[in-house]
Amino acid sequence: MINNDSIFEIRGLKTQFFTSKGVVPAVDGVDITVRKGEAVGLVGESGCGKSMTAMSVMQLLKKPGRVVEGTIKLNGEDLLKMNKREINDIRGNRISMIFQEPMTALNPVYTIGKQAMEALMIHQKISKEEAKAKVIDMFAKVGIPEPEKRFSVYPHQLSGGLRQRVMIAMAMICNPELMIADEPTTALDVTIEAQILYLMNQLQKEVGTAVIMITHNLGVVAESCDYVYVMYAGKIMEEAPVKELFKNPLHPYTFGLMNSIPKMTEVKTHLYTIKGMVPNLLNLPQGCRFCPRCDKAMKICTMYQPDLYELEDGHKVRCFLYNKEVMESGK
Amino acid sequence: MNSKKLNRAADLAAEKIAGGFSMEGTDWIPEGATQPAKVEAEAESEIAPDETIGEQIKSMFKHNKLALVSAILIVLFILVTVFAPIVAPHDPYVQDLTQRLQGPSAEHLLGTDNYGRDVLSRMLYGGRVSLLVGIFPTIISMTIGTALGLIAGFYGGKIDSIIMRLADVLMAFPSLLLAMLISYTLGNGLLTIFMALSVVSWAGTARVVRSEVLSLREKEYVEAATSIGVKRGTIIRRHILPNCVPTLIVLFTMNVPGNILTESSLSFLGIGAQPPSTSWGLMVYESKQYLQMTPVSTLAPGITILLLVVAFNFLGDALRDKLDPSLKN
Numbered sequence: 001m002i003n004n005d006s007i008f009e010i011r012g013l014k015t016q017f018f019t020s021k022g023v024v025p026a027v028d029g030v031d032i033t034v035r036k037g038e039a040v041g042l043v044g045e046s047g048c049g050k051s052m053t054a055m056s057v058m059q060l061l062k063k064p065g066r067v068v069e070g071t072i073k074l075n076g077e078d079l080l081k082m083n084k085r086e087i088n089d090i091r092g093n094r095i096s097m098i099f100q101e102p103m104t105a106l107n108p109v110y111t112i113g114k115q116a117m118e119a120l121m122i123h124q125k126i127s128k129e130e131a132k133a134k135v136i137d138m139f140a141k142v143g144i145p146e147p148e149k150r151f152s153v154y155p156h157q158l159s160g161g162l163r164q165r166v167m168i169a170m171a172m173i174c175n176p177e178l179m180i181a182d183e184p185t186t187a188l189d190v191t192i193e194a195q196i197l198y199l200m201n202q203l204q205k206e207v208g209t210a211v212i213m214i215t216h217n218l219g220v221v222a223e224s225c226d227y228v229y230v231m232y233a234g235k236i237m238e239e240a241p242v243k244e245l246f247k248n249p250l251h252p253y254t255f256g257l258m259n260s261i262p263k264m265t266e267v268k269t270h271l272y273t274i275k276g277m278v279p280n281l282l283n284l285p286q287g288c289r290f291c292p293r294c295d296k297a298m299k300i301c302t303m304y305q306p307d308l309y310e311l312e313d314g315h316k317v318r319c320f321l322y323n324k325e326v327m328e329s330g331k
Numbered sequence: 332m333n334s335k336k337l338n339r340a341a342d343l344a345a346e347k348i349a350g351g352f353s354m355e356g357t358d359w360i361p362e363g364a365t366q367p368a369k370v371e372a373e374a375e376s377e378i379a380p381d382e383t384i385g386e387q388i389k390s391m392f393k394h395n396k397l398a399l400v401s402a403i404l405i406v407l408f409i410l411v412t413v414f415a416p417i418v419a420p421h422d423p424y425v426q427d428l429t430q431r432l433q434g435p436s437a438e439h440l441l442g443t444d445n446y447g448r449d450v451l452s453r454m455l456y457g458g459r460v461s462l463l464v465g466i467f468p469t470i471i472s473m474t475i476g477t478a479l480g481l482i483a484g485f486y487g488g489k490i491d492s493i494i495m496r497l498a499d500v501l502m503a504f505p506s507l508l509l510a511m512l513i514s515y516t517l518g519n520g521l522l523t524i525f526m527a528l529s530v531v532s533w534a535g536t537a538r539v540v541r542s543e544v545l546s547l548r549e550k551e552y553v554e555a556a557t558s559i560g561v562k563r564g565t566i567i568r569r570h571i572l573p574n575c576v577p578t579l580i581v582l583f584t585m586n587v588p589g590n591i592l593t594e595s596s597l598s599f600l601g602i603g604a605q606p607p608s609t610s611w612g613l614m615v616y617e618s619k620q621y622l623q624m625t626p627v628s629t630l631a632p633g634i635t636i637l638l639l640v641v642a643f644n645f646l647g648d649a650l651r652d653k654l655d656p657s658l659k660n
Contacts, residue, residue: 060557088561093560097558106555107573
């Protein structure tokens with residue numbers, strides 16, 4: 001966790017959708033660094049660009065969407081400069097992905113064993129028998145009971161939790177360097193969620209795979225990540241090691257997010273909410289993107305976009321409140 | 332001053348949040364979660380048994396007697412025409428002018444035609460043509476239509492436009508007229524009919540398959556397959572095509588009677604099966620002049636066509652109800 005060798009770097013990623021109404025900047029200059037074996041959280045509201053960041057990495061973007069700028073480097077190799085063959089060699093082998101809906105992410109007409117074998121057969125030159133043995137091993141590892149029997153079972157015969165275990169098995173089967181989990185527990189109930197997060201943590205420690213955990217659930221981040229990025233309207237608003245962020249949230253947005261979690265120790269009649277809505281990406285405010293919803297908004301916030309200011313111990317925040325010059329010159 | 336205030340508030344909030352989560356290690360995980368297999372295994376016992384396509388069809392026949400009768404009828408028709416040489420009481424081509432235009436009798440169950448040939452025997456042999464023409468051009472046209480529909484739906488863009496406009500052009504012609512045109516240009520014969528029917532009817536299949544693919548390619552499992560590095564061709568073949576199969580089965584049972592009818596029409600118009608060989612459509616045509624004298628020799632093949640077409644339609648309906656994923660759950 002403390003080592004500094006980053007295996008995965010996103011720099012200045014801009015993903016835009018070219019619609020008939022105009023250009024939608026879904027991801028707007030995002031920088032993310034993942035170190036070996038580290039779990040990085042990417043948090044934000046719906047529509048803030050977290051999933052689009054993941055899609056850009058896997059190059060799964062659909063038609064009007066395109067990466068316009070930036071680099072995505074896995075161990076120094078730029079994924080965006082690769083051709084289709086090279087990308088296919090990386091997908092599922094060195095970078096894999098877990099999807100939100102375990103109900104729909106498995107093909108209903110194939111047995112789960114056959115589907116899990118697919119990645120192995122593509123990326124490793126091994127016989128069917130070896131692949132089957134490996135899959136059964138992996139199924140056992142992710143806690144699927146009676147893996148030999150489950151090997152030839154269809155997805156609809158499994159519960160949501162088991163299906164998500166299958167997805168994890170499929171994602172981990174080639175021992176990838178990076179696993180992107182796009183809201184892996186959103187569709188599951190809380191007890192299963194806890195089990196799945198525990199399982200992912202265990203596997204991550206065992207295999208040394210780095211994880212990007214995309215979620216809107218701060219609880220999930222607190223439990224499973226080492227470092228957090230808070231995203232809003234296509235931009236990173238704040239980034240910090242997880243403990244630092246929870247101890248000391250700086251950005252008014254992060255602050256609002258944390259305040260809107262109900263707490264068991266407190267009796268409240270109304271739950272705190274951040275007023276307003278995520279801005280229309282076609283019609284963004286001129287200044288800071290969070291400005292229209294911000295309690296602490298100043299005059300300058302409506303006019304200029306703040307940069308990501310670095311504070312002590314790696315805590316970075318995109319807010320004028322933490323820019324000394326601005327604060328000293330008076331609003 | 333402002334930031335100081337904010338910081339104090341932040342500290343306060345962090346304390347409250349920390350009360351909600353414990354961030355140290357994994358001690359928050361309940362005891363049972365360390366043995367996830369156990370928890371899941373209990374839920375597992377309630378899981379519905381596997382239902383393959385075969386089992387679904389079996390249960391369909393159990394609950395839908397009409398479908399069962401239709402299926403039996405179709406199989407019966409296929410069997411008696413395949414084994415026509417064994418089943419047929421007379422040689423279908425032997426003429427006996429002393430026996431012409433007779434009504435049903437013990438010797439000739441469905442009477443005789445204009446040349447004194449046994450109508451029942453001719454129907455058994457003619458059924459071969461009708462069924463062949465019903466089934467094989469359907470297979471050919473559906474193969475073409477499926478392939479083109481898959482390509483058009485999956486790749487989209489220009490390829491899609493070209494294929495679908497071509498289909499539109501074909502669909503713009505009345506299919507019977509187009510089939511007649513092809514038959515006339517290429518000369519008569521069974522092969523010509525096969526080709527004519529294949530060329531005419533792929534467009535419908537292509538449209539249905541394309542629309543199916545448009546929805547299937549957006550499915551998460553297709554995305555998931557892409558994300559583990561499966562090539563596009565393989566995705567079409569292994570992940571999209573198998574999910575089209577229920578639709579294709581239904582489409583097949585609907586296309587077969589369509590082709591049987593088209594063949595009957597073509598034969599009726601004189602460009603289908605050529606005498607002395609025959610088909611049901613041709614038999615209706617040949618005996619229509621004698622409708623008043625021996626109605627049986629016209630009605631029998633006509634009613635047989637009707638029965639077969641209706642049977643295929645009922646079976647198709649039942650299969651659709653059972654297999655169509657959009658009607659499930």
